[in-house]
Amino acid sequence: MMSIKRFVKNWTLPVAMGLGMTIYLLFHIVPILQPVGRWYFPYNGKMLPICAFAVLYVTFCKIEFRKLKPVRWHLWLGIEQIMLVAIIMVFIIGFHAQGEPLILMEATLVCVISPGAMAAAVVTAKLGGNLEEMTTYTLISNFISAILIPLCFLALPSISATAEEGTVRFVHLFLAILWKVSVILLLPMLAALLTKIILPPVHQLITSVRDLSYYLWAFSLMVITGTTLMNIVSAWATTTFFFLFAVALMALFVCAGQFALGRYMGRFCGKKIETGQGLGQKNTTFAIWIATAFLNPLSSVGPGCYILWQNIVNSVEIWHQRRKGIELSS
Numbered sequence: 664m665m666s667i668k669r670f671v672k673n674w675t676l677p678v679a680m681g682l683g684m685t686i687y688l689l690f691h692i693v694p695i696l697q698p699v700g701r702w703y704f705p706y707n708g709k710m711l712p713i714c715a716f717a718v719l720y721v722t723f724c725k726i727e728f729r730k731l732k733p734v735r736w737h738l739w740l741g742i743e744q745i746m747l748v749a750i751i752m753v754f755i756i757g758f759h760a761q762g763e764p765l766i767l768m769e770a771t772l773v774c775v776i777s778p779g780a781m782a783a784a785v786v787t788a789k790l791g792g793n794l795e796e797m798t799t800y801t802l803i804s805n806f807i808s809a810i811l812i813p814l815c816f817l818a819l820p821s822i823s824a825t826a827e828e829g830t831v832r833f834v835h836l837f838l839a840i841l842w843k844v845s846v847i848l849l850l851p852m853l854a855a856l857l858t859k860i861i862l863p864p865v866h867q868l869i870t871s872v873r874d875l876s877y878y879l880w881a882f883s884l885m886v887i888t889g890t891t892l893m894n895i896v897s898a899w900a901t902t903t904f905f906f907l908f909a910v911a912l913m914a915l916f917v918c919a920g921q922f923a924l925g926r927y928m929g930r931f932c933g934k935k936i937e938t939g940q941g942l943g944q945k946n947t948t949f950a951i952w953i954a955t956a957f958l959n960p961l962s963s964v965g966p967g968c969y970i971l972w973q974n975i976v977n978s979v980e981i982w983h984q985r986r987k988g989i990e991l992s993s
Contacts (some may be wrong), residue, residue, distance in 0.1 A: 676974040676981075679881040683888030691896070707890060711948050714883035716851050719781050720875040722798070722853035724869045730795035736932045737800045740941050741807055743928065747775045750816055763906055765820060769958045770965025772908050774917045776815060777806040777846050777950035777966065782880045783940040786977050789877060790984050792936035800941045802887075816957055827899075884974060887948060891967035894951070907964060914968035918943065922976055944973050 690700030755768045777802045787797040859866045886990065898907065925942030929935035950966035 679885040687889035716829040769962040778805040780946040783944040835850035837922040918972035
C-alpha cells in the first residue's frame, strides 16, 4: 500500500490523465453506461470552468498580492511569445496554407498563442520557484494573448473578414476573448481577496491544506483529458489517422521546444524553473475553447495532445525534484 501511495504521489498527473481516458472509454464503450454518459455530456462543458475556478481560487488564497510585480524576465518571455506567434503567421500567410496544412498550422498557432496556465504557478511552487513572479507573468501572458488572438485570427484564411465588417469582427472577437480571460482570472482573484479580508478562518483553513491546489488541478486534468479524448474520437470520423498523428507530433515538438527555449532563456537570469513553466505550460482549456469557437474544430486536437506532453514534462520534473529532496535528506 505504501508503494502504491508513493507511486500515485510521484506520478499524480499521469494517473489523473489515465483515469480521465479510462472513465471516458468506459462510458463510451460499455452499453450499460452509455445512457449515463449521454446524460452527463451537456454538463461536461460546465465542469471545466468550475474546476479552473477552484484551482485558481485556492492558488490565489496562498498568494501575497503585494508581491505581484513585474520583473525583467517577464519582458523577455513576453517578447519571445510574440516572436514565435509572428513566425507562425508568416508561414501561414506567406505560403497561403489551405486544407489540412492550414489546420495543422492553426493547431500550432493555438499551442503557441495561448496564455500561460495558472497551473504553472502550482507546478513552479512545487519545484521551488517563485509563486508570485510566476503568477504575475501568467497575468501578463493572458493580456498579451487577448491582444494577439483577435489580431492574428482575423488574418487567417479560414475566418478572414471583409473590409466592411473587419472592424466589427475585431471588436466582437477581442471583447469575447477579453471577457473569457477576465472571468477566468479576475473572479477567483477577487473571491480569494474577499475571503482573506472577510473570512480569515476560511482563508486559514484553505491555506493550511498542503498541495490542495495541486490535487484540485489533477482532478481538473482528469476532466480535460476525458474531454480531449472525446474530441479525438469525434475527429476520427472526419480525417485520417496519419493527419491526427501529424498533429500529435507537432504538439510534441512545440511543447518540447517551448519548455527548452524558456529554460534556456532562464539561464541568463537564474530563473530556469519560472521561464520554462511560463513559456512551456499553456492554458490548454482556453486553447481548446478558442480552437473550437473560432477555427476548424480539428485544430483543437493540437492543444488536446499538448495537454499530454506538457504534463509528462511536469511529472518528470516533479519526480526529479522529489528524488533530489530525498537524496538531500538522506
